[in-house]
Amino acid sequence: MTHVGTHDGTLVGLSVLIATVASYTALDLAGRVHASHGWAKHAWLATAALAMGGGVWAMHFVAMLAFSLPGMHVDYDLSLTAVSLVLPILATGFSFYLVAWTDSGLPALIRSGLAMGAGIVGMHYTGMAAMRMAADLSHETLWVAASVLIAIGASTTALWLAFRKVGLAQRLLAAPVMGLAIAGMHYAAMKGAILTAHSPMDEAHGLASLSQTSLAIAVAATTFSILFLALVAALFDRRFAALAEREALALRESEERYRALLEASAVVVWFAAPSGMITRSHGWTKLCGQTEREYADLGWLNVVHPDDQGRVISLWQRALSSAGFYQGEFRVRNPNGEYRWVQASAVPRKNSDGTILEWVGSISDIHARRLAEERLQASEQRLRLAIETTGLGIWDVDLVTGEREWTPETRAIVGVAADAPIKPDTFMNCVHPDDRGRVGQREYGASSTSERGYSDTYRILRADTGEERWVTISGRTLTDDNGQPVRRIGTIQDVTQHKQAEDALRTSEERLGLALYAGRMFAWEQNLATNYVMRSPHALTLLGVGSGPLSEFLERVHPDDRFSRSQFVDRISAGGVETMEFRYRLSDGKTIWLGSRGEQAGPDRIVGVTFDITDRKMAEAELWRVANHDALTGLPNRALFQQRLDQALNEAAKNCGRVSLLLIDLDHFKDVNDALGHDAGDALLKRTAACLQSSVRSCDTVARFGGDEFAIVFTQLPTVERASERAQEIIEKLREPFIYEGRTFASKASIGIAAFPDHGSTAKDLLKDADIALYRAKAQGRNCAVIYTTELRTAVEQRLSLAHDVREALSRGHIIPFYQPKVCLSTGKVIGFEALARWQHPSKVILTPASFGAIFNEPEPAMEVGRHLMARVASDMRAWLDAGLNPGRVAVNLSAAEFMQPDLADYILRLLAEKDIPLKNFEVEVTETVLLGRRSEVAAAILEQLHQQGVLIALDDFGTGYASLTHLKQFPVDHVKIDRSFIMNLEQDAGDEAIVAAVVGLGRSLNLQVTAEGVETEGQAQRLRTLGCQNAQGYLYAKPMNAADVPAFLSKRMIGTHHPGNIRLVDTPS
Structure with missing residues (x-):
């Protein structure tokens, strides 16, 4: 029959408790094994094995006591019971030994766990075999295996914990777990035990046995005694060990400090005989350079400063005579020949009866201290000066009486008048309201009366202006002998500018941080021995490569930059710091610009940073393009054209080549702007740029200088004539119709041509030559091309020289008006004069405009001469x-250039008013060329303004120009003058007579005065009277005369007042 046993719950709990306490004890004792050495290590190992093995055995038998079989008595065999006790102790000891004395790795731990687990399993089943009862015992294989695994697992865990440094808390947590595991092994084994009853057991079995009660008492007493004693022993051993360790540590630290002090100390130790003679020294040779033989006896005095020797000997003799303490300060000479201050001290070493055995002394280098004392004294002087000159304020508070003192600087900072009383709340009332809560009740920054030193920075509002200022308050509290605060002193400094600078710096640093964060850059470090480059993570994002060999990086560097980048390291080694820019090809084929900056960081290492400068390079390229190209047409501007012209000339000079330069100016471009607006002008300029670009090769350069000026550089044209042909082709191309907003027109151009080496050899000379040719092309009627010749330059130089001479003559008053009278043909009376320009040359010759009339083709000098003459005439x-x-009516002739002055009419009227000249005595004379061209409308407006004010308008050289009848209709003409070319052959040429008769008839029909010029014979005058001409002017009546001769001339002839007269600025033969 199979019996099922039961367990006593109390004894079960007791068994778990015993296992837990045994586990804790074993862990604690294992720590002593780990910390001990020699025989103590063996002793603690045995104790730990006894505690663990005995505890496991005790748990087993208490657990067996908890097990009972109803109606069946159980006894235990004493021998097997003893064997079951020895087994776990030996197994545990052996396992502890394996772990503590052999390899502590995982294999040793497994071997030890198996051994200890086997011992525990053997203990259990040996103890089961010791049972004597009326039943047969068998086991289920599954539960036996489970118990074995639990035993081995618990043993391995116990050994792993036992020989690790675990604290008290860890032991307290691990002990219950191990106890439960060991107890669990027992109850798992009991679960698999099968008891089958048979006939009553023969009591006379012949083996000694123990009763259940006796065994329980023995187990309990033995277990708890062993565990208690083991824990107590471990406790005392741990305390003794800790005490010994602390003492050893203290001794070791003391020895190390003393050794370090001796090694670090610069103190020289010396020994002397009782008589005072130096015997030996440690460090004297290093200090003064003397050998032991040299400093022995009194030899050491040789390095003492001569000024200090007497005092040193006197002090040393006094110490020897008194056998007392010696100390002195003096200077000694070091090996470099420099004197340094030292402090020497010595005491006698005596025996028990007071006899001096030797003197032991030391020498300390106090040179730095002596210098520091001198510097301190100077520093104190400087401090006093700084306080006086830097505006640092000082304040003083008597904490007993409450009196306060402020220096003038303090009052100035706070804004308190010099004579204003300082009250307890004077300063606190000035503290900024937002800071007052933080400052609280502190007085000048003191947080409490016990505070000794303090410093604080906050805002105040000046008492006088309310201005916000930042101040730094520093102070110190002084106490009396009882430690009570009695006085507080300190300084105040206005740090507003400093705070503002700090804020600006902080803002700058924040911006810099953001810029660096946002910047596309990475840091790197290169090992020069291996050429391996470590890069920061952003390199992978920026370049697609991380850390790696330099060669991988160089493979992607642009071929044109690869060699320079490979030499980057060499340049850093030579110069210390190097910066370079290069192109880098990304994995997607895109090329970017990188900048690198590196520096030497050691013999085998360089560090640096690389950053993406693509945007900057693109911006620079765009800036270069904008700076060197015309914004409207996109053509190179003058600056870039100059560079390319220089480059072309240099290449041509080296290779015996040729360069042709064309300067192009659009004809009448302003007419397009005026008629159609600037948009039309811009469109014409773009179209011209396109035409020019299509007319050249890729090796040639087209540029726009500004306005309607363009230029072309042709290279390798065989002759200058070929350049002229290309210029003519361009002119023809520009003539092609151009349509803008439905209107069709053609552009024309004038071109000047110069070539190297035919003409100039430098860009400056070529440009000047082409400009001269362009000027001649315009003078020849425009819409043509002219090649430069030296004659053209000569003509320009002559014109420039003439302009200079005319200006010089104007400044000296040598250009003056001469006057030729106009006479009434019917009465012979003088009706007026015409003013004619004359140049009183320094050679005493009077020059007519035939010598300098070309100057009137130039606007600026023509206006200068015209205004000068009009002022003289007035x-x-x-x-x-x-x-x-x-004088009758005096006439002034205005050239076409003078009508470029929009205020011409105002100037004439103002001049006449200033001189109080009646308008009836003044006349303006113009030629038909003034009424032609682009400025005809401006000229008409000026003449109309003068005419309305009463100034007569005369048309000179009538019949020689174009569309004269139209001019008589469109312009306010009062008077016409027949050109002398029709008067010269009047008596012989019927054609001339017919023309004169027609003009006279036309004048009579239009109610115009008519004057004939160039009358030199009486026959010409008689014929004019017959034809009905009113007035005449010429050598027949008088040659042009100086202003000084006019009064005499007038006094001889009667002056008519009803006939108009003329004044000329440009003379014609009369």
Whole structure:
């Protein structure tokens, strides 16, 4: 029959408790094994094995006591019971030994766990075999295997914990787990035990046995005694070990400090005989360079400063005589020949009866201290000066009486008047409200009366202006002998500018941080021995490569930059710091620009940073393009054209080549702007740029200088004539119709041509030569090309020289008006004068405009001469009128260039008003060329303004120009003058007579005065009277005369007042 046993719950809990306490004890004792050495290590190993093995055995038998079979008595065999006790102790000891004395790795741990687990399993089943009862015992294989695994697992865990440094808390947590595991092994084994009853057991079995009660008492007493004693022993051993370790540590630290002090100390130790003679020294040779033989006895005095020797000997003899303490300060000479301050001290070493055995002394280098004392004294002086000159304020508070003192600097900082009393709340009332809560009740920054030193920075509002200022308050509290605060002193400094600078710096640093964060850059470090480059993570994002060999990086560097980048390291080694820029090809084929900056960081290492400068390079390229190209047409501008012209000339000079330069100016471009607006002008300029670009090769350069000026550089044209042909082709191409907003027009151009080496050899000379040729092309009627010749330059130089001479003559007053009278043909009376320009040359020759008339084709000098002559004429007329003379109507001839002055009419009227000249005595004369061209409308407006004010308008050289009849209709003409070319052959040429008769008839029909010029014979005058011409002018009546001769001339002839007269600025033969 199979019996099922039961367990006593109390004894079960007791068995688990015993296992837990045994586990804790074993862990604690194992720590002593780990910490001990020699025989103590063996002793603690045996104790730990006894505690663990005995505890496991005790758990087993208490657990067996908890097991009972109803109606069946159980006894235990004493021998097997003893064997079951020995087994776990031996197994545990052996396992502890394996772990503590052999390899502590995993294999040793497994071997030890198996051994200990086997011992525990053997203990259990040996103890089961010791049972004596009326039943047969068998086991289920599964539960036996489970118990074995639990035993081995618990044993391995116990050994792993036992020989690790675990604390008290860890032991307290691990012990219950191990106890439960060991107890679990027992109950798992009991679960698999099968008891089958048979006939009652023979009591006379012949084996000694123990009763259940006796065994329980023995187990309990033995277990708890062993565990208690083991724990107590471990406790005392741990305390003794800790005490011994602390003492050893303290001794070791003391020895190390003493050794370090001796090694680090610069103190020289010396020994002397009782008589005072130096015997030996440690460090004297290093200090002064003397050998032991040299400093022995009194030899050491040789390095003492001569000024200190007497004092040193006196002090040393006094110490020897008194057998007392010696100390002195003096200077000694070091091996470099420099004197340094030292402090020497010595004490006698005596025996028990007071006899001096030797003197032991030391020498300390106090040179730095002595210098520091001198510097301190100087520093204190400087501090006093700084306080006086830097505006640092000082304050003082008597904490007993409450009196306060502020220096003038303090009052100035706070804004308190010099004579204002300082009250307890004076300063606190000035503290900024936002800072007052933080400052609280502190007085000048003191947080409490016990605070000794303090410093604080906050805002104040000046008492006088309310201005916000930042101040730094520093102070110290002084106490009396009882430690009570009695006084507080300190400084105040205005740090507003410093705070503002800090804020600006902080803002700058924040911006810099953001810029660096946002910048596309990475740091790197290169090993020069291996050429391996470590790169920061952003390199992978930026370049697609991380850390790796330099060669991988160089493979992607642009071929044109690869060699320079490979030499980067060499340049860093030579110069210390190097920066370079290069192109890098990404994996997607895109090329970017990188900048690298590196520096030497050691013999085998360089460090640096690489950053993406593609945007900057693109911006630079765009800036270069904008700076060197015309914004409207996209052509190179003058600066870039100059560079390319220089380059072309240099190449041509080296290779015996040729360069042709064309300067192009659009004809009448302003007419397009004026008629159609600037948009049309811009369109024409773009179209011109396109035409020019299509007319050249890729090796040639087209540029726009500005306005309607363009230029072309041709290279390798065989002759200058070929350049002229290309210029003519361009002119023809520009003539092609151009349509803008439905209107069709053609552009024309004038071109000047110069070539190397035919003409100039430098860019400056070529440009000047082409400009001269361009000027001639315009003078020849425009819409043509002219090749430069030296004659053209000569003509320009002559014109420039003439302009200079004319300006010089104007400044000296050598250009003056001469006057030729106009006479009434019917009465013979003088009706007026024409003013003619004359140049009183320094050679005493009077030059007519035939010598300098070309100057009137130039706007600027023509206007200067015209205004100068008009001012002289007005002055002459005023003088004649003041003399009571009546000059009649005096005429002034205005050139076409003068009508470029929009204020011309205002100037004439203002001049006449200033001189008080009656308008009836003044006349303006113009030629038909003034009424032609682009400025005809401006000229008409000026003449109309003068005419409305009463100034007569005369048309000179009538019949020689174009569309004369139209001019008589469109312009306010009062007077026409027949050109002398029709008067010269009047008596012989019927054609001339017919023309004169027609003009006279036309004048009569239009109610215009008619004057014939160039009358030199009486026959010409008689014929004019017959034809009905009113007035005549010429050598027949008088040659042009100086203003000074006019009064005499007038006094001889009666002056008519009803006939108009003329004044000329440009003379014609009369």
